[in-house]
Amino acid sequence: MRKLLICLPLFLLLNACISAPPGLEKSEFRVQNLRKLSPDDYACQCKEVRFGGKIIAATALQNKTKIEVLSLPIASFSAKPVLTSTSDGRFMAYLEGFVDPETLKDQYITVVGRLMGMEKGKIDEANYDYPLIQVQHYKRWKLVEEYYYDPDDWYDYWESRRFGGFFFFRPEPRLRYNLY
Incomplete structure (x- = not known):
């Protein structure tokens, strides 16, 4: 019980550290999924949106830069x-x-x-209607490779040592990708 009382506030404190960069905070009024866009949203040109994804192409224009983004769902808090x-x-x-x-x-x-409307374009030979966003705030994320050990691997390692098992066994690190 004591550990729970210590861990719970620590968990809540660390959870509060996961927040979106300034200008990208979650709001109830923003659309956050391409599938939730309706024809009325395009006609209005007044909807605030928050989208994210991988940049596929970029073009420099006069006084602005146009980017094509492969949309991915975004984490609610970060x-x-x-x-x-x-x-x-x-x-x-x-x-x-x-x-x-x-x-x-x-x-x-x-x-x-x-959301400023739709822009007609092509993906290879297929016609595609792109939602068009006039960006107010943005954040580029850095993709980082991280190596980590699965806790189960360490458990197997120490159990094999405890019973005089093979000493040459070492857990292999695993690879994951994170955005910072």
Whole structure:
């Protein structure tokens, strides 16, 4: 019981540290999924949206940069794209100012902005209607490889040592990807 009383406040404190960057905070009024967009949202041009995903292409234009993003669901609190999920479509976003397109390719991004309508385009030979976002805030995420040990592997290692088992067994690190 004592451990629970110590761990619970610690858990709540650490959980509060997982927050979205400034400008990307969750709001009740923002659309956060491409599938939830309705024709009325496009006609209104007043909806605030928060989308994220992987940048597929970027083009520098006069005083702005146009990016095509493969949309991924975003984590509710941290606003990071969820790497293990499947895409729910694509969208176009316009960033103010010049951003070098080569630095944007294959990066992950979360954008907050206004839904400005649809833009017609093509994906290979197929016609596609892209939701168009005028970006107000955005965050580029850095993809990092991390090695970690599964706790079950360490348990097996120490159990084998305890009973005089093979001493050459060492757990293998596993690889995972995180966004920072």
